[in-house]
Amino acid sequence: MAQAVSPNNTTAANRRRSRTKFTEDQLKILINAFNQKPYPSYATKQRLALEINTEESRIQIWFQNRRARHRFQKRSEPEEHLESSQDEDHPEEKIQSRGDRRCRTSYTSSQLHTLIEAFMNNPYPGIDSRQQLAIEIGVPESRIQIWFQNRRSRFHVQRKREPDEALEQGQDL
DNA sequence: ACCCTAACCTAATCAACGA
DNA sequence: TCGTTGATTAGGTTAGGGT
Numbered sequence: 001m002a003q004a005v006s007p008n009n010t011t012a013a014n015r016r017r018s019r020t021k022f023t024e025d026q027l028k029i030l031i032n033a034f035n036q037k038p039y040p041s042y043a044t045k046q047r048l049a050l051e052i053n054t055e056e057s058r059i060q061i062w063f064q065n066r067r068a069r070h071r072f073q074k075r076s077e078p079e080e081h082l083e084s085s086q087d088e089d090h091p092e093e094k095i096q097s098r099g100d101r102r103c104r105t106s107y108t109s110s111q112l113h114t115l116i117e118a119f120m121n122n123p124y125p126g127i128d129s130r131q132q133l134a135i136e137i138g139v140p141e142s143r144i145q146i147w148f149q150n151r152r153s154r155f156h157v158q159r160k161r162e163p164d165e166a167l168e169q170g171q172d173l
Numbered sequence: 174a175c176c177c178t179a180a181c182c183t184a185a186t187c188a189a190c191g192a
Numbered sequence: 193t194c195g196t197t198g199a200t201t202a203g204g205t206t207a208g209g210g211t
Contacts, residue, residue, distance in 0.1 A: 019179050019208050039201090058179085060200090065178065068203065104189050104198050124182095143198085145181090150198065153183060 017127040026052040034066055041100035057142035111137040
């Protein structure tokens with residue numbers, strides 16, 4: 001209900017990214033990697049992206065969807081042992097992978113200004129708008145998407161706390 | 174029409190960084 | 193140390209492409 005920007009328009013600004021079609025070879029590599037480690041580190045995702053020649057953000061989405069599918073299947077099949085299945089890795093690896101996330105992006109005040117301005121104009125930018133912003137401020141498009149997600153979530157939270165004055169809070173820091 | 178799944182969403186949470 | 197906020201997750205929805 002909330003995510004629909006404008007019901008009946010196919011504006012370029014709101015269009016979503018075109019659907020990726022993985023080849024069988026790419027899928028084989030992805031599935032193999034998933035079976036080994038369903039929560040790959042950032043370094044692994046980067047390596048996979050390079051290996052199958054796609055963007056790292058696509059890898060990340062693929063793993064997210066794949067995990068969701070697996071959880072859903074497990075609900076249908078509550079049988080099986082869910083204790084010691086594929087968790088034979090050593091604790092050191094776990095620690096390493098836990099800390100290995102993408103390093104935090106720090107935005108300059110001018111980049112933030114551009115983002116906030118765009119957000120006030122349209123909090124649900126499509127792929128074209130996001131890519132344009134990415135070029136404009138020199139940040140990967142995937143980071144732009146994450147920024148908008150976080151911004152929207154926190155905006156919603158804020159409205160719950162202060163339903164009255166939350167609307168005029170959109171200034172920069 | 175129906176199915177599969179990439180793309181996208183919110184909400185909660187983890188965690189890096191600066192004051 | 194603590195608040196802000198980028199990154200990741202679970203879990204759900206939307207929509208594209210194949211049957």
